[in-house]
Amino acid sequence: MFNTILPRSIIQPLMSRGIVSRKVVIVTDEMWRAHRNFNVVAMSHSTSNTIREFSSSNSKCMSVGYKNPNAETVNITFVDPKNNIKKTVKAPIGEHLLAVAHANDIDLEGACEASLACSTCHVYIQDEYFNKCGEPEEEEEDMLDLAYGLAHNSRLGCQVIVSKELEGMTVTLPKATRNMQVDKKK
Structure with missing residues (x-):
């Protein structure tokens, strides 16, 4: 279950500073505006301050x-x-x-x-x-x-x-x- 959806331009600076502390879905800025036809890349912030990808799939719930x-x-x-x-x-x-x-x-x-x-x-x-x-x-x-x-x-x-x-x-x-x-x- 994801708590947040954020555009890549917002999440990447947060990730690089180790600020992300909950599950997020990362999308490109264009996808953020369009909310259509994109792959969802889900990231998790682990307890060791290492961000790891844990899933990548076509979103079932995006418009086509x-x-x-x-x-x-x-x-x-x-x-x-x-x-x-x-x-x-x-x-x-x-x-x-x-x-x-x-x-x-x-x-x-x-x-x-x-x-x-x-x-x-x-x-x-x-x-x-x-x-x-x-x-x-x-x-x-x-x-x-x-x-x-x-x-x-x-x-x-x-x-x-x-x-x-x-x-x-x-x-x-x-x-x-x-x-x-x-x-x-x-």
Whole structure:
């Protein structure tokens, strides 16, 4: 589980001075601005003041479809009960639901910007589509435990990847979210 995402220009000076004291995800400055299509390089600060790489992988939760105007799409309906909105959108296959919502002006929070560090993109998946969304990983389940209004069909929007099998699915936003960063300051 990562606590912080930082652009390379910020983290490298901190690393060289041995200041980094928690897990971080390092991205290039361009990637920091774009938040799209990049490899996540996770670094950890060990007790011996040595920084070591412990994983490098393609991020499951970064946008891919909106850069390709020719991407195949499916229809997904978002229901926002707190704003009384129901909106059907074209969702690119391979995109995650959080990016689909943001690209279509749907009020799905996503406070951690799809880094799997919060539960603000919590959504309810239509029951008949829930098993078609793939198994949630342990990290997602841990974050879901923090979600407001957790239900049997709860998922994090940043972890549900659009596929052909999701054609016609309805995704309902919860009436409230629990943003730990904001709530701690109150």
